[in-house]
Amino acid sequence: MRILVLGGTAFVGRAIVDEALRTGAEVTLFGRGRTGTGLFPSTPRLIGDRETGDYDALRGAGDWDAVVDVSGYVPRHVGQAMAALGDRIGRYLFISSHAVYTRTGVGPGSDEDTPRRPPVRDTEELSEASYGPLKVACEDDVLARYGERATIVRPGKVAGPHDAQTGLTYWVRRAARGGRVALPGSPEQPIQLVDSRDLARLVVRLLLDDRPGAFHAVGPAEPTTLAGLITTCARVAGSEVEIVPVPAEAAPSFFPLIRPAAQWTDQQRSPARARAAGLTATPLATTIADVLAWDRERGEPPLEHGLSAAQEAKLLGA
Template sequence: MRILILGGTSFVGRAIAEEALREGCDLTLFGRGRTGRELFPGVPRLLGDRDSGDCAALRGGSWDAVVDTSGYLPRQVGDATAALGDRVGRYLFLSSHAVYVREGVAPGSDESTPRRSPVRHVRRVEDLDDETYGPSKAACEDDVLARYGDRATIVRPGKVAGPHDPSDVFTSWVRRAARGGRVALPGDPEQPVQVVDSRDLARLAVRLLLDDRPGTFHAVGPAEPTTLGGLIRTCAAAAGTEVEIVPVPPEAAPPMFPLIRTDHAGQQRSAARARAAGLTATPLAVTAADVLAWDRARGEPPLRAGFSAAEEEHLLREAAGAGR
């Protein structure tokens, strides 16, 4: 199968490229050429920049399938699909759970959950925020479906975790748990959490293409339900340490603290349709161990997520004083 990946050298795209090559697919990558230049020697690369609307490199060639990992704005999707025309078979768009409404959702919700109203007014990726990211992705979904119909496939991942993750969200908990000891948690340790291993997401995407399967699919994990406290303890066990979770005031945390959410039902979505289509389930302990090994191999650079050591120590001292 000839697959074109829009992206393919950073995190999720990289995992999908690796999986496609393992399956013997004939791969082409499209991107700006700024990252991962050493990856995938021998794989053809088309250079362009979706942010600036430069998709000229897509005007030649044909592919059995396209995986869009880098479409965030409707104009980006429109530019790519206009350049590709009908020279592609299936178009798989990587969307997000952020497309869904946030109120009135029950645990176990499936892909029929109502979406937020699509928006098209955001012109630059850097202008997306919590209020517009999901609605912009919803508009992208609509455009892919309108253009390709039954040749469109939508995958909506939850929080993706794995090696090479640039977000630091899961990595911050892996690294903190590896230090062991008392861990400050500005949230409910019983809060449900769903993360999906990037390699499971990649296997699902490639399997959907190989099976030429249309539809919309949740990519969530792990297979066994877990909580935020359970995730932290699993990360500690993977590192061979022990932790004591210490609740601290939620207001002590900056906005969007790693994996802390108030919409608990949004962390309990059903993966039944994706599992039936081939979504695998890497154990959370394996994901944690692999992220820890990758993080240590890269030298554990400063993280942008979570508390600093000084911030956490201050909160832990306050918590100890309040408990006397």
């Protein structure tokens, strides 16, 4: 199978390329050529820039059985890619998001038929308010252009090695230190994390099966809570922790993995359709162990979000 990946050198894209190559697919990468330059040395690369609309490298470059669009965030990105590729592809698989869904009237276990938010096309600024509606517009455009040759994958929170976002890494690192852990949220908050490698396996399986439709990519197999996650992180690291809830308003406004109660159903999506299509479920402890090893190997650089040791000590003292 010949697969073109639009953005394949960072985290999710990297995992998808790894999995595609493992299955014997012929992979071509399209991107700016600025990140991951040492990755996949034998894989052809086409250089372009979605922000500036430079898709010249795609025009007349050949044809592919499938395209995986990892880096499409606004309708212009997707529209220009489809215009450059035309009918020289088989299936167009778009990586979307759970942010497409409405947050009202949705209960635990919601599936891929949950109503989506109204699409937005009059901005390209990515924010909490616009990110999901922009992804809705992208989904609509892919479906309008390719119909039954379109596949939509909507990941929940993705975790695993090479994740540049703070997310799971903060809690893995913090739990490994042990002791009293400040939690500016509810210990009972549900958590859904999908291992990036499970997401990648689902994407490649959907392509190999030539399967249309929309699919959740969520995990782990067993439901867990924020407290359960932190406890598992400590167990994997061989440490002991005491979880101490602290007032949310005392911590930074954005905190890794913590969501307000009104958004808890976002962490309780049904994986049934994706499981039936081939979504695997890496044990949460395995994902945590691999993130812990990767983070230590890279030297545990500063994280963008979370509490410093001094900030946490102050909160715990108060």
